[in-house]
Amino acid sequence: MIAAIQALPNGVAALRPLHSSDIPAALYLGWQEGWNQTETDWARFLSLPPRRALAISVNGALVATATTALFGPVGWVGMVVVAPNFRGQGLGRAIVWSAVQALWEAGARTVKLDATPLGQPLYARLGFTATFKLHRYRGVATPQPFEGVTPISAEPELFARACALDRLAYGVDRSALLRALAADFPSLAAYCEAPGAGCGYVLGRHGRRFCLIGPLVATTPRVARNLLAWAFSSLSGQAVAFDCPEPNAEANGLALELGLEPTRSFTRMYLGQEPYSEDTGLIYATSGAEKG
Numbered sequence: 001m002i003a004a005i006q007a008l009p010n011g012v013a014a015l016r017p018l019h020s021s022d023i024p025a026a027l028y029l030g031w032q033e034g035w036n037q038t039e040t041d042w043a044r045f046l047s048l049p050p051r052r053a054l055a056i057s058v059n060g061a062l063v064a065t066a067t068t069a070l071f072g073p074v075g076w077v078g079m080v081v082v083a084p085n086f087r088g089q090g091l092g093r094a095i096v097w098s099a100v101q102a103l104w105e106a107g108a109r110t111v112k113l114d115a116t117p118l119g120q121p122l123y124a125r126l127g128f129t130a131t132f133k134l135h136r137y138r139g140v141a142t143p144q145p146f147e148g149v150t151p152i153s154a155e156p157e158l159f160a161r162a163c164a165l166d167r168l169a170y171g172v173d174r175s176a177l178l179r180a181l182a183a184d185f186p187s188l189a190a191y192c193e194a195p196g197a198g199c200g201y202v203l204g205r206h207g208r209r210f211c212l213i214g215p216l217v218a219t220t221p222r223v224a225r226n227l228l229a230w231a232f233s234s235l236s237g238q239a240v241a242f243d244c245p246e247p248n249a250e251a252n253g254l255a256l257e258l259g260l261e262p263t264r265s266f267t268r269m270y271l272g273q274e275p276y277s278e279d280t281g282l283i284y285a286t287s288g289a290e291k292g
């Protein structure tokens with residue numbers, strides 16, 4: 001179904017749902033920006049409620065994408081990209097606004113996103129408010145000592161505890177996202193409980209250019225360090241990255257201590273009456289710019 005069409009100097013743009021058959025072209029748009037997603041990531045984006053990813057095609061070719069996710073009252077927009085030669089013609093505004101409308105219709109009370117520096121002015125014009133920055137740290141994983149970490153594949157009942165912790169940090173139920181990540185990348189899913197020193201969980205995903213570690217939620221820096229050390233040991237020698245909320249100074253400190261370097265930043269923004277603030281003190285690594 002075509003939701004809207006618009007005449008451009010270089011063709012007729014059709015705004016429509018994005019289908020799984022669009023994934024190869026959507027991947028190519030992201031790769032042109034140096035993004036890290038794979039086909040597995042896109043399949044996951046399309047499977048998450050409310051299943052309202054959007055596409056703009058011009059003369060049949062995909063030129064813009066946006067994905068949506070809904071975690072209780074919080075909607076999320078991700079994967080916003082317009083092909084370089086179609087920018088500055090209102091397509092970014094049209095696809096983001098349609099994604100926002102789809103989320104309001106699906107029941108969101110607030111819509112969030114992690115903006116790149118290129119995207120931030122567009123979102124600001126649409127009324128989004130900036131909250132905090134996130135820094136992406138990258139490097140090569142080296143083996144580290146750790147203790148008290150159990151792979152979730154070894155004790156599947158730990159997954160429920162991870163979901164409960166995640167809810168404490170984000171204030172909403174994100175278990176569908178966590179379940180999908182743990183199913184896609186079981187070797188990157190672990191839970192840590194250090195007697196008297198807190199608890200936490202980590203997930204991750206292998207990308208085109210590096211392994212993105214996250215989300216990582218922990219009640220103490222000690223637990224966060226153990227989980228990162230476990231992930232680094234499993235991924236020894238591989239390119240890794242994670243996105244830390246700036247307000248969590250311990251998280252940013254850990255990234256530097258583990259030898260990673262800051263490479264880029266995002267700005268978390270929201271639209272709506274209620275920011276549904278995360279507890280950034282518990283969030284050491286987010287799920288990535290597409291999901292927060």
Ligand SMILES: CC(C)(COP(=O)(O)OP(=O)(O)OC[C@H]1O[C@@H](n2cnc3c(N)ncnc32)[C@H](O)[C@@H]1OP(=O)(O)O)[C@@H](O)C(=O)NCCC(=O)NCCS
Pocket residue numbers: 033079080081082083086087088089090091092093094114115116117118119120121122123125
């Ligand atoms: C960000 C991006 C999607 C914008 O797409 P676009 O089609 O060029 O945006 P539009 O033409 O719809 O512009 C919408 C509004 O934002 C403004 N705008 C867009 N990019 C801007 C920029 N870099 N700086 C200042 N203003 C900008 C436009 O002037 C326009 O304002 P107006 O509606 O008041 O005239 C596009 O630049 C892109 O794909 N960038 C690379 C990927 C990326 O960073 N995506 C964002 C992920 S969060």
